[in-house]
Amino acid sequence: MGNGEQAEQRVIVALDVPDEQSAIALIDQLPQVTFWKVGLELFTSTGPKILEELKSRQKRIFLDLKFDDIPNTVAGACRSAARYGVDLLTIHATAGRDALKAATEAAQEGAVKAGVEPPKLIAITLLTSISARQLAFDLKIPLELPEYALEMALLAQESGLDGAVCSPQEVAQLRQTCGDDFLLVCPGVRPTWSDNADQKRSLTPAQAIKAGADYLVIGRPITTATEPELAWKRISEELTTVA
Numbered sequence: 001m002g003n004g005e006q007a008e009q010r011v012i013v014a015l016d017v018p019d020e021q022s023a024i025a026l027i028d029q030l031p032q033v034t035f036w037k038v039g040l041e042l043f044t045s046t047g048p049k050i051l052e053e054l055k056s057r058q059k060r061i062f063l064d065l066k067f068d069d070i071p072n073t074v075a076g077a078c079r080s081a082a083r084y085g086v087d088l089l090t091i092h093a094t095a096g097r098d099a100l101k102a103a104t105e106a107a108q109e110g111a112v113k114a115g116v117e118p119p120k121l122i123a124i125t126l127l128t129s130i131s132a133r134q135l136a137f138d139l140k141i142p143l144e145l146p147e148y149a150l151e152m153a154l155l156a157q158e159s160g161l162d163g164a165v166c167s168p169q170e171v172a173q174l175r176q177t178c179g180d181d182f183l184l185v186c187p188g189v190r191p192t193w194s195d196n197a198d199q200k201r202s203l204t205p206a207q208a209i210k211a212g213a214d215y216l217v218i219g220r221p222i223t224t225a226t227e228p229e230l231a232w233k234r235i236s237e238e239l240t241t242v243a
């Protein structure tokens with residue numbers, strides 16, 4: 001999916017804002033952005049209205065609702081979300097094999113019924129805000145972090161999902177093991193000039209693409225910059241060196 005696209009089209013900008021008005025202001029300010037992510041904050045605030053707005057502008061959409069529940073419930077959520085005709089949709093790999101399989105089937109069904117393209121369903125392996133220390137001491141996971149992220153990606157792949165969300169620090173290993181057709185989307189991307197904030201496992205945009213990411217998800221380094229257009233331009237320029 002990512003290969004062959006212009007470098008800047010591989011950046012998905014996270015629309016993490018509280019309301020429709022702020023979202024539209026950002027979309028207007030950054031007309032070069034072709035792929036936007038609508039996540040929990042904005043979708044909870046506006047509902048599907050914001051998706052219609054993005055579609056009317058021919059934008060691609062990553063609907064990041066990170067479903068995590070029992071099989072019947074995630075299947076229902078994916079069936080409903082697929083009707084919106086979005087490009088990407090997320091579920092946590094920790095929902096487990098049965099839930100991942102049910103979600104995949106339901107997303108297909110929902111899209112077919114609505115007469116739209118099914119979304120690519122991708123699994124969160126391990127949130128990029130979790131450090132190796134937190135994985136061991138808070139979540140009590142007795143695996144090394146890279147191994148855990150890989151296991152979650154393989155579970156998603158075996159369950160029929162299209163890809164995974166992982167930190168740029170694990171993407172090379174996941175690419176090598178899961179192959180070129182498995183979509184790998186990396187948040188937690190930070191240009192050298194930006195603040196890490198709550199992200200624990202970052203790399204720069206150029207490093208993340210070089211390591212094998214299909215798409216990068218970048219929010220605050222662009223959206224909270226004093227000049228978002230300039231931040232976007234700097235990231236696009238950085239990416240032309242690797243594309």
Ligand SMILES: O=C(O)c1cc(=O)[nH]c(=O)n1[C@@H]1O[C@H](COP(=O)(O)O)[C@@H](O)[C@H]1O
Nearest residue numbers: 014039126127128165187188217218219220
């Ligand atoms: O699914 C995601 O997109 C996601 C997964 C993950 O592990 N880490 C992560 O940061 N994200 C999202 O990626 C975006 C990152 O935003 P910034 O940290 O502002 O660049 C946010 O919208 C997060 O919800």
